[in-house]
Amino acid sequence: MNKFTKGLGACMTAMIVASGALADPADDTLVINDEIEIVTRTAAPAHLSDALDEVMSGWLFRGAETRDMERDDFDNAGMIFVEKAEDAWNTADGSAGKSCADCHGESTEMAGVRPVYPKYVEAAGEVRTLEMQINDCRENRMGAEKWKYTGGDMVNMTALISSVSRGMPVNITTDGPAQSTWEQGKEIYYTRFGQLELSCANCHEDNYGNMIRADHLSQGQINGFPTYRLKNAKLNSAHARFKGCVRDTRAETFNPGSPEFVALEMYVGSRGNGLSVEGPSVRN
Amino acid sequence: MRVSIYALVASVAVTTSAFAAEIEPTAVSYNDGAVEMSLTGVAGNPEEGAKIVGSKKLGNCVACHEVSALPDIAFQGMIGPALDGAGDRWSEAELRGIVANAKIMFEGTMMPSFYKDTGYIRPGKAYTGKAADDTLGPLLSAQQIEDVVAYLATLKD
Numbered sequence A: 001m002n003k004f005t006k007g008l009g010a011c012m013t014a015m016i017v018a019s020g021a022l023a024d025p026a027d028d029t030l031v032i033n034d035e036i037e038i039v040t041r042t043a044a045p046a047h048l049s050d051a052l053d054e055v056m057s058g059w060l061f062r063g064a065e066t067r068d069m070e071r072d073d074f075d076n077a078g079m080i081f082v083e084k085a086e087d088a089w090n091t092a093d094g095s096a097g098k099s100c101a102d103c104h105g106e107s108t109e110m111a112g113v114r115p116v117y118p119k120y121v122e123a124a125g126e127v128r129t130l131e132m133q134i135n136d137c138r139e140n141r142m143g144a145e146k147w148k149y150t151g152g153d154m155v156n157m158t159a160l161i162s163s164v165s166r167g168m169p170v171n172i173t174t175d176g177p178a179q180s181t182w183e184q185g186k187e188i189y190y191t192r193f194g195q196l197e198l199s200c201a202n203c204h205e206d207n208y209g210n211m212i213r214a215d216h217l218s219q220g221q222i223n224g225f226p227t228y229r230l231k232n233a234k235l236n237s238a239h240a241r242f243k244g245c246v247r248d249t250r251a252e253t254f255n256p257g258s259p260e261f262v263a264l265e266m267y268v269g270s271r272g273n274g275l276s277v278e279g280p281s282v283r284n
Numbered sequence B: 001m002r003v004s005i006y007a008l009v010a011s012v013a014v015t016t017s018a019f020a021a022e023i024e025p026t027a028v029s030y031n032d033g034a035v036e037m038s039l040t041g042v043a044g045n046p047e048e049g050a051k052i053v054g055s056k057k058l059g060n061c062v063a064c065h066e067v068s069a070l071p072d073i074a075f076q077g078m079i080g081p082a083l084d085g086a087g088d089r090w091s092e093a094e095l096r097g098i099v100a101n102a103k104i105m106f107e108g109t110m111m112p113s114f115y116k117d118t119g120y121i122r123p124g125k126a127y128t129g130k131a132a133d134d135t136l137g138p139l140l141s142a143q144q145i146e147d148v149v150a151y152l153a154t155l156k157d
Helices: A003-019 A064-069 A078-089 A100-104 A130-142 A152-163 A176-189 A200-204 A238-247 A259-271 B002-018 B046-054 B092-105 B142-153
Strands: A030-032 A036-038 A041-043 A054-056 A119-121 A126-128 A227-229 A234-236 A281-283
Touching (some): A119 A176, A126 A259, A176 A259, A238 A259, B092 B142
Antiparallel strands (some): A227 A234
8 A cells, every 4th residue: 555545545534533424334243142153244145146245234233332232141131021931931821721832842942943934834825924923823722812913922932932043044935935925025125115215225225334314224134133122122023123114214104914014024034144043132 | 064165265265375486396397307496486595494404303304414514413314425515516406406306316316305295105194104194295395495495505615
């Protein structure tokens, strides 16, 4: 590097720092509890290769303090809800007098489940999210009431099921019988909804790394869901997040659990194929 | 029934005459993305324009653009180019066209169209997430557009 380019580089750095807009993803690595290695950036899956080179977890776009909270389960407030779900896992409910554990054993038996959902469920003949499967068990095997799609009991249980797969790569199937749902989700991802006419891609594909007012835009990945948000001090499901983002385009939102959001979850999830399951994550 | 219909007609007539000079969003004529004619015939107020540019509730232009002339506004975005010097780079007619409907000047741009009230996909009632009703209007009124244009014209390098 000659003197001139060095000088130029320094001057540009100074400009960026002065404007307070230093907004690249963090140069950092995540290992949870000193043992679970989390892949927070990796090559984009083949279906995305014309849009992105690399996919990145939202963790890389949060500040150092928020990132640190996810390194240890004692600092991750989301784990309190995982413990609550562990109790629910072992507690009988409904007319059949059964708990989740009665059929599935320890909650750790669920390792490997989160990374492949949503998926086409042969027996049901449809694409299902984890929430849909949980409610299917509750209704049809336990004789218990369905849980509200984004309610506390449900989000906590998805956090437990996610937590036992942390570190495993997201691996959502996009072809076969799931393909039409995936295509529908992709269509929604690129549609410019609402009075602001903004698509998911406008913010999370074209502008990740940039500041939109006070927010540092990430790729909008869902490998970290459910996320514990410091903003509302609870776990948030992916569909609740989708709803918030669509609302912010001054659009009429879709409902959590709707076919549109199931399809969108399948598509957005597949954009993170290769990233580690990270939920419950911590975000602001 | 008859009485209320008369009352309605009367009130519509009053509204129309008060804004007789105002150009409706669907009637704006764009020439290469620029709009020559004032939308209201009333000169824009740059001070009002500055408020609209900075306010989250109004234009919220700073969500995407930096404006060094508004140093009191924390957290300015970096989605679009900084607006510094916009008054040198663009004529008033071009600025009016960009603010009213930037998608004509910049095809496919992310910038919202601020003077448009039709053609949306699932428009909502502001930020409620509910469907829009028949009160849906453009993001900014005709006079607010003029105020913003007047403010942008003051941004010289």
